[in-house]
Structures are given as structure tokens and as C-alpha cells.
Amino acid sequence: MTAALDAITVVFVLAGCFFFLAGNVGLLRFPDTLTRLHALTKADNLGLGLVVIGLMPRMDHPLSALKLLLVWALGMLAAATVGQLIARSVLRRGLPIWKGPQ
């Protein structure tokens, strides 16, 4: 039983780390602010979610597990909101928007 739970934790946390890594590679490689926002809002959310799922069986108290879920939900809410705010300010300030290789 413990071994199975350990396996779940290892698999999910590793998968989560992979998506965090991919999100940050996107942050470095993508050409402009808007495309970078995609990397941060999407890959990192999935990464956070997988880490949360992996850690939930580790918690002593069900409320602690719920707290992890809450952290995830707030993280997504923040990403969706802040992503829109930054994107809007890119348009307002007329910052360059990448339209493909010319």
C-alpha cells in the first residue's frame, strides 16, 4: 500500500517537474511576451496540478490535502487573471508582437 502511494507520488511529482521545465524552456525560447505568457499559464498550471496530486497522499490530515487543492485553484485563478492583465498592457503599450519568421 505504502509502496503504491510512493509510486504515485514519484510519478506525479516527476511529471509535474517536467511540465515546469517545459514551461520555463518556453519562457526562454518563445519569441515575444504573448507567446511566453502561453508557456507560463498553461505548462506551469499543469505542472503545479501534477505536483499537488502527487503530494496529496503524503498529507497526514485531509484538510492539508484540501489546502493543496486550494493552492492549485488559486494558482490557476491568478495565472488566468494576471495573464490577461499582462497581455492587455502589451497591446496598450504597443510592444512588438511576433507574427512568424519573416
Added chain:
Amino acid sequence: MMRILLFAGLWLVLTEADPGAMPVGALAALAAAWTSKHLLPPQPGRLRLMALLRFTWHFLKLSVYSGIDVAYRALHPRLPLDPALVGVRVTLPPGMARTTLASELSLLPGTLAVSQDGDEVVLHCLDQTQPIEQQVSTEGTLITSILGDGPDAGGTRHV
């Protein structure tokens, strides 16, 4: 009031039901409910729980797809991107429903809400060859099924 209970529940989760924190929590729940009532006045129509659960499942599935999609594009040696700003007409009422749609689209595969302009939500798309309009209309219908009534249709315009 529902919101007081909701915030009190959140407090219990955050403090892991520490009895010492409860008096503060009661005050915080009251203050949060008061603030939220002023910032987000109650709207007609009620939340449909079954629809919300279906939506949550659908959202989680798409989140996984969305993360994989971005990870693939980021790690691919040739960086396959074909981004564009696209205006999509939505018929969801402004306010709660439309904001929910915009926020949700920001987390779904390849779309990021940039601004709202009249009845149009401007999206930044990672790959403009994807069926964006169709996706917006699907999500709009789902959100309508949770929050209340009103059909959703759309039209796309490149900005």
C-alpha cells in the same frame, strides 16, 4: 448567506481547522463576504451543480492537453508557432459569464484572452490554424449551462 459559509470553509481549510485561529477567521469570513458582495453583486440565475461538475472534468482534461501542447511547442527544435490576434464575437452577457469565459480560455490549449472590446473577446492564439471559433463557442455553451441562459454563437475576425 452562502458566501459567509464559503469563506468560512476556505478559512478552515487554510488554517487546517486550528481552533485558535477561528475568531479571526469568523471576522475574516464576514469581511470577505461583505467585500465580495460589493465587488461582485449577486446576479440572477443559479449555479447548476451537475453542470459545474461536468465542466470541471472537461476543464481538467483540456488542461492536460493544453500543457502537453505548450510543452511540445517549447521543446520542439523548430519551435512550431503560428501566432495571431483573433477577435471572436461572443453572445455571453458581459460580467460574470464573459469574464469566466475569458479566464478559462486563457488556460485552454493555444488561446490567451487579451482584451474585451464590445461583444468581442480578443484572443492571442499560438496556432491560428486551429479551430478557435469552434472552441470558444463550445466553452461558451458550457459556461451558459452552469450560470444561466442565453445562446452563444460567434464569428471570427483577424485583428
